[in-house]
Amino acid sequence: MKVSNFPVFTQKDVPSEAEVASHQLMIKSGMIRKLSSGQYSWLPIGLRVIQKIQDVIREELNNIGCSEILMPSVQPAELWKESERWDDYGPELLRFTDRHNREFCLGPTFEEVITDLIKKDVSSYKQLPINLFQISSKFRDEIRPRFGVMRAREFIMKDAYSFHESQSCLDMAYENYKSAYKNIFKRLMLDYTIVDADSGNIGGNESNEFHVIAETGEDDLLLDDELNGMNLEIAKVKYSEDNLESIIKKTGLTHKKGIEVGHIFKLGQKYSEKMKAKITTKDSKSINMFMGCYGIGVTRIVAAAIEQNHDSNGIIWPKSISPFEVVIIEIDGHKNKEVRSHSSEIYDLLQNSKISRIYDDRDASFGNKMKDWELIGVPNIVIIGKNEAKNKTITYKSRLGNEKLEIKIEDLINKITL
RNA sequence: CGGGGUGUAGCGCAGCUUGGUAGCGCGGCUGGUUUGGGACCAGUAGGUCGUAGGUUCGAAUCCUAUCACCCCGACCA
Numbered sequence: 222m223k224v225s226n227f228p229v230f231t232q233k234d235v236p237s238e239a240e241v242a243s244h245q246l247m248i249k250s251g252m253i254r255k256l257s258s259g260q261y262s263w264l265p266i267g268l269r270v271i272q273k274i275q276d277v278i279r280e281e282l283n284n285i286g287c288s289e290i291l292m293p294s295v296q297p298a299e300l301w302k303e304s305e306r307w308d309d310y311g312p313e314l315l316r317f318t319d320r321h322n323r324e325f326c327l328g329p330t331f332e333e334v335i336t337d338l339i340k341k342d343v344s345s346y347k348q349l350p351i352n353l354f355q356i357s358s359k360f361r362d363e364i365r366p367r368f369g370v371m372r373a374r375e376f377i378m379k380d381a382y383s384f385h386e387s388q389s390c391l392d393m394a395y396e397n398y399k400s401a402y403k404n405i406f407k408r409l410m411l412d413y414t415i416v417d418a419d420s421g422n423i424g425g426n427e428s429n430e431f432h433v434i435a436e437t438g439e440d441d442l443l444l445d446d447e448l449n450g451m452n453l454e455i456a457k458v459k460y461s462e463d464n465l466e467s468i469i470k471k472t473g474l475t476h477k478k479g480i481e482v483g484h485i486f487k488l489g490q491k492y493s494e495k496m497k498a499k500i501t502t503k504d505s506k507s508i509n510m511f512m513g514c515y516g517i518g519v520t521r522i523v524a525a526a527i528e529q530n531h532d533s534n535g536i537i538w539p540k541s542i543s544p545f546e547v548v549i550i551e552i553d554g555h556k557n558k559e560v561r562s563h564s565s566e567i568y569d570l571l572q573n574s575k576i577s578r579i580y581d582d583r584d585a586s587f588g589n590k591m592k593d594w595e596l597i598g599v600p601n602i603v604i605i606g607k608n609e610a611k612n613k614t615i616t617y618k619s620r621l622g623n624e625k626l627e628i629k630i631e632d633l634i635n636k637i638t639l
Numbered sequence: 640c641g642g643g644g645u646g647u648a649g650c651g652c653a654g655c656u657u658g659g660u661a662g663c664g665c666g667g668c669u670g671g672u673u674u675g676g677g678a679c680c681a682g683u684a685g686g687u688c689g690u691a692g693g694u695u696c697g698a699a700u701c702c703u704a705u706c707a708c709c710c711c712g713a714c715c716a
Contacts, residue, residue: 233665233677234650238709258708313715329716364640364714378716430716439715481716518716552675588676595676606675616675625675 222545222579223568230254230264231593241437243527244369246536250597252523259366259374266597269544270523271377275356277408277541278379278517281401287352287381292334294358298324300333304495315362315374327360332492332514335382339510340498346386349500349510350394354381356519368437370520371480377519385511386502388489395427395487398515402431402483409522410539411482412529416442417451418484427487431517432479433525440481441465443474450474480525481518488512536598537620547571547637548599549580550590552606559610567603567615567630574634595620601637 230251239245252267301307315327359378385391418430444450493509530537551564571578604616
């Protein structure tokens with residue numbers, strides 16, 4: 222990509238409403254713009270980060286045999302009445318009626334739709350297990366949206382669902398998802414922890430949350446020295462205390478703030494009973510399917526990753542989710558033919574090496590370009606001016622540290638992929 | 640929904656107390672000098688002061704209503 226074809230919407234100032242670092246940096250770096258409370262448009266740089274995260278999730282889920290599907294965001298009320306969540310879910314369910322006065326909602330989660338989908342096609346244990354996921358926009362009419370995309374009313378979530386003939390088969394799948402999630406968060410280079418959780422109004426009997434540890438997190442976690450533990454709701458019940466301080470006093474556990482980026486549930490037969498999703502077993506009995514569901518907040522991960530990886534100059538992307546692996550900054554390229562052709566050469570070289578790169582060919586000063594790309598957080602910076610053009614070299618700088626190194630072109634690829 | 644706060648140019652703000660017809664910084668545009676860490680000079684565009692109504696000779700300023708947005712709380716992935 223060249224900046225002349227890839228709009229960069231960085232800005233110096235940030236609206237006063239942005240409080241936390243990730244929200245401020247996402248606006249300054251031109252990743253998002255607000256449409257209204259809790260609703261954000263994603264600009265090119267932001268969308269590239271989302272796509273990187275989605276790629277990792279897709280790969281890891283495919284690895285455990287989970288196939289991708291896509292379901293409609295608009296869901297008929299009938300399904301929600303069948304599961305009895307039309308009343309139970311509360312005002313967070315964004316509802317509306319169509320021209321025929323028929324009731325609908327915008328999906329915050331998809332247990333009803335997928336159960337309906339599966340029960341129409343699956344009738345035998347021989348067809349199970351089935352594992353499906355989708356990555357799509359979800360809607361929750363939040364009381365108070367907050368911190369940019371951290372708590373939004375419209376957000377992108379990956380939701381997966383599994384269907385089984387027995388509890389033991391569900392238990393196995395649950396562990397598979399748990400390990401896939403570990404791989405995902407490891408590849409995203411997030412500092413995270415897994416805690417025991419309450420299954421809330423999703424339902425079921427076992428549940429774990431995946432939290433990115435961050436000061437700006439909204440959830441309270443109680444952790445032991447190995448960072449294992451539980452969320453506050455579970456701790457209250459387990460230790461029969463009703464506030465954080467007394468639990469800490471009683472147990473000696475450490476309190477940390479977490480951003481919930483993933484949540485997995487063993488749903489059991491809750492939905493299959495209510496919605497009559499039955500199969501015939503090997504011994505010809507008719508039973509309700511066992512289900513699990515598994516969510517990851519894709520857009521929330523973007524904010525969480527920034528909370529964990531930034532400095533006073535801006536974002537510092539983990540390699541796996543950076544919008545680009547390397548940025549080429551040319552100095553005076555519009556005036557100096559040698560600089561321009563040398564930069565283009567490097568640009569092509571990186572293309573051939575399958576390294577994602579952006580080439581800043583704007584007529585802007587060196588300092589301006591550096592500030593922009595340090596703000597955006599691309600991990601590798603290649604500087605090309607008249608000296609590099611003459612010497613047939615490049616100057617390399619990492620987003621971390623201030624050292625600039627003039628190196629041979631051949632050494633560039635090693636530097637980046639290291 | 641309860642409490643608090645804010646709406647004035649793309650962004651950050653001043654002006655409001657004490658009514659007299661809107662200003663600053665950043666950003667934008669034009670021209671020139673610049674470009675190795677957010678340059679400088681000169682010029683220029685851009686606002687029915689959130690919206691509606693009222694008081695007044697006259698309203699950004701006072702009054703009423705309303706909408707939007709933010710913060711704290713309850714709720715929630």
